[in-house]
Amino acid sequence: MHNKTLLGVDFVTALDLITNKEVKAILGPWTSMQAQFMIEMGQKSQVPIVTYSATSPSLASIRSQYFFRATYDDSSQVHAIKEIIKLFGWREVAPVYVDDTFGEGIMPRLTDVLQEINVRIPYRTVISPNATDDEISVELLRMMTLPTRVFVVHLVELLASRFFAKATEIGLMKQGYVWILTNTITDVLSIMNETEIETMQGVLGVKTYVPRSKELENFRSRWTKRFPISDLNVYGLWAYDATTALALAIEEAGTSNLTFVKMDAKRNVSELQGLGVSQYGPKLLQTLSRVRFQGLAGDFQFINGELQPSVFEIVNVNGQGGRTIGFWMKEYGLFKNVDQKPASKTTFSSWQDRLRPIIWPGDTTSVPKGWEIPTNGKRLQIGVPVNNTFQQFVKATRDPITNSTIFSGFSIDYFEAVIQAIPYDISYDFIPFQDGGYDALVYQVYLGVRDTDHLFFFICSIFTKMGC
Amino acid sequence: MKRENNLVLSLLFFVIVFLMQVGEAQNRITNVNVGIVNDIGTAYSNMTLLCINMSLSDFYSSHPETQTRLVTTVVDSKNDVVTAAAAGTRIPISLNLHALRYVCVINHQFICTLLIYIYAFSSKGFFFA
Numbered sequence: 001m002h003n004k005t006l007l008g009v010d011f012v013t014a015l016d017l018i019t020n021k022e023v024k025a026i027l028g029p030w031t032s033m034q035a036q037f038m039i040e041m042g043q044k045s046q047v048p049i050v051t052y053s054a055t056s057p058s059l060a061s062i063r064s065q066y067f068f069r070a071t072y073d074d075s076s077q078v079h080a081i082k083e084i085i086k087l088f089g090w091r092e093v094a095p096v097y098v099d100d101t102f103g104e105g106i107m108p109r110l111t112d113v114l115q116e117i118n119v120r121i122p123y124r125t126v127i128s129p130n131a132t133d134d135e136i137s138v139e140l141l142r143m144m145t146l147p148t149r150v151f152v153v154h155l156v157e158l159l160a161s162r163f164f165a166k167a168t169e170i171g172l173m174k175q176g177y178v179w180i181l182t183n184t185i186t187d188v189l190s191i192m193n194e195t196e197i198e199t200m201q202g203v204l205g206v207k208t209y210v211p212r213s214k215e216l217e218n219f220r221s222r223w224t225k226r227f228p229i230s231d232l233n234v235y236g237l238w239a240y241d242a243t244t245a246l247a248l249a250i251e252e253a254g255t256s257n258l259t260f261v262k263m264d265a266k267r268n269v270s271e272l273q274g275l276g277v278s279q280y281g282p283k284l285l286q287t288l289s290r291v292r293f294q295g296l297a298g299d300f301q302f303i304n305g306e307l308q309p310s311v312f313e314i315v316n317v318n319g320q321g322g323r324t325i326g327f328w329m330k331e332y333g334l335f336k337n338v339d340q341k342p343a344s345k346t347t348f349s350s351w352q353d354r355l356r357p358i359i360w361p362g363d364t365t366s367v368p369k370g371w372e373i374p375t376n377g378k379r380l381q382i383g384v385p386v387n388n389t390f391q392q393f394v395k396a397t398r399d400p401i402t403n404s405t406i407f408s409g410f411s412i413d414y415f416e417a418v419i420q421a422i423p424y425d426i427s428y429d430f431i432p433f434q435d436g437g438y439d440a441l442v443y444q445v446y447l448g449v450r451d452t453d454h455l456f457f458f459i460c461s462i463f464t465k466m467g468c
Numbered sequence: 469m470k471r472e473n474n475l476v477l478s479l480l481f482f483v484i485v486f487l488m489q490v491g492e493a494q495n496r497i498t499n500v501n502v503g504i505v506n507d508i509g510t511a512y513s514n515m516t517l518l519c520i521n522m523s524l525s526d527f528y529s530s531h532p533e534t535q536t537r538l539v540t541t542v543v544d545s546k547n548d549v550v551t552a553a554a555a556g557t558r559i560p561i562s563l564n565l566h567a568l569r570y571v572c573v574i575n576h577q578f579i580c581t582l583l584i585y586i587y588a589f590s591s592k593g594f595f596f597a
Contacts, residue, residue, distance in 0.1 A: 013505055013543050013544075013545060014503075014505065016543070017503035017505070017541065017543060018503075021501050021503060021541050022501055023501045023502055023503035023541065024500050024501060024502060025502050025503070026502070026503040026504070026505055027502060027503070027504045027505070027520065027540075028503075028504055028505035028506050028545075029505040029506070029545055030505070030506050030507040030513055030545060031507070031545075034505070034545050038505070052516065053512075053516070188512075191511070219522075222522075223522075226522075227518060230511070230514070230515055230518065231511075231515065232515060232519075233512070233515070235512060235515070235516055236515045236516050236518070236519040237519070238516075239516035239517075239519040239520050239523070240519040240520070240522060240523040241523075243519075243520045243523035243524055243527070243538075244523050244526075244527050246502065246538065247523075247524065247527045247528070247531075247534075247536075247538055248527075250500050250502075250536050250538060251531075251534045251535065251536050254535075254536075255498040255500075255535060255536060258498070258500065280500075
């Protein structure tokens with residue numbers, strides 16, 4: 001049947017705590033994978049498991065009433081991500097996530113909300129938790145050769161920093177790329193080092209919102225005095241609040257029935273023999289579900305066994321860390337300030353009304369279009385016949401200083417206007433063509449005079465045809 | 469002289485009775501075992517452990533009237549019992565007066581008043597000696 005290696009050490013750990021230490025509740029575990037094993041045991045032995053860091057939505061599907069999450073389910077932020085994508089009108093998004101319970105947990109809800117706004121997911125990039133740098137590079141190169149330029153990244157911090165280091169190296173942190181991070185990474189930006197932050201310049205992120213309060217300020221200053229070298233983040237605040245909640249609930253549950261009854265040996269699988277059932281469990285379950293107070297990380301109350309966020313912060317990584325560019329609110333969507341309430345829905349005409357200025361990857365302020373013909377750094381070459389007589393359509397003049405050719409005229413303007421209107425990015429160069437008419441021009445492509453890797457187009461064929 | 473002796477004796481008697489009651493009040497605090505499962509050694513999990521510790525000491529110092537105390541056992545998710553920290557089993561002296569007052573409410577008014585005086589005059593929390 002089951003053996004220890006199959007079930008994992010977390011299972012054994014929980015078993016030991018429950019049978020030998022007779023614990024009435026468990027704080028933890030740290031990761032979603034560990035939680036998976038422990039939740040079931042908590043249910044069987046009526047011992048509440050209160051996690052403050054396991055965020056995978058899939059844990060909720062185990063449907064144990066003895067599982068409490070004093071943190072946010074990862075799925076809760078997908079609406080904020082959706083609003084950002086909707087605001088900029090991007091049509092395609094490629095999710096990047098780690099191949100485990102935590103990583104794939106967010107996918108069902110993310111797919112759903114993107115479908116609501118008709119945003120396509122052309123592919124997914126799934127990265128193994130133990131991926132080598134080379135394996136990460138292979139994935140990044142694939143992403144580069146595909147046209148989608150908007151990525152939602154849901155990785156754990158350690159993997160994320162390696163991922164972005166490689167992305168910078170390969171050239172995916174340039175102008176035109178859009179990166180949206182989930183709060184898993186954004187929440188720990190403050191404890192990342194300079195080199196790591198350097199590779200993530202220009203990315204957007206959804207961050208857990210912690211309302212300001214006197215208590216929090218007071219706690220922070222005590223923290224820095226006591227542990228000057230240790231950084232505090234939101235998981236610490238949740239750990240603090242979860243502990244307070246448990247202390248309150250245990251106090252309210254009283255002290256009767258603090259016993260364990262051994263499970264019926266006959267109906268047990270071998271591993272669970274001797275697992276006690278906490279007689280205190282049902283009472284503690286009730287009081288824990290009812291607990292409500294103002295915690296360090298905000299209003300603390302379990303709804304269906306979880307904390308429910310109503311606000312997220314949106315950040316843009318510039319310089320030393322994340323700069324707040326706005327907030328997502330459950331009722332109202334995106335806003336520059338958390339206390340800003342919508343006067344009327346029609347007053348917003350552009351994204352600048354919703355978010356503060358953004359500096360995108362490649363140090364640019366122009367909004368990426370989210371889609372590019374993947375030329376891998378190569379640009380379209382647009383052949384322009386320059387020896388025609390109708391200069392109103394195409395006129396080529398030589399710049400005496402740079403010795404480059406400057407093109408103007410109706411056809412050029414028209415071409416540029418079309419490029420502007422296309423919802424994705426095309427980088428191109430005009431190539432002056434002196435020798436011969438259109439036939440000669442086409443024949444050049446056939447001969448392969450032009451690098452065939454470069455896409456080669458002709459301008460003016462219709463308009464100048466009228467004049468030629 | 470004999471009367472004085474009697475007075476001293478009866479006073480002593482009350483003191484003993486009260487000490488027993490305080491002892492009972494101490495016993496009324498029930499320890500409840502709680503497990504903490506964490507990835508010991510990583511910076512983040514260590515940070516959260518410190519937060520749990522601060523939470524417990526903050527909670528019990530601001531709620532001295534509580535009848536329960538969380539006693540935590542920290543376990544590494546690699547299955548090593550690392551520390552067994554008991555929080556709140558030793559109540560700081562400053563909280564004793566609270567415990568005392570609590571006993572007073574439910575017990576005889578006279579003894580209480582008397583013993584609060586004794587408590588006030590004694591420089592140390594003598595009932596924990």
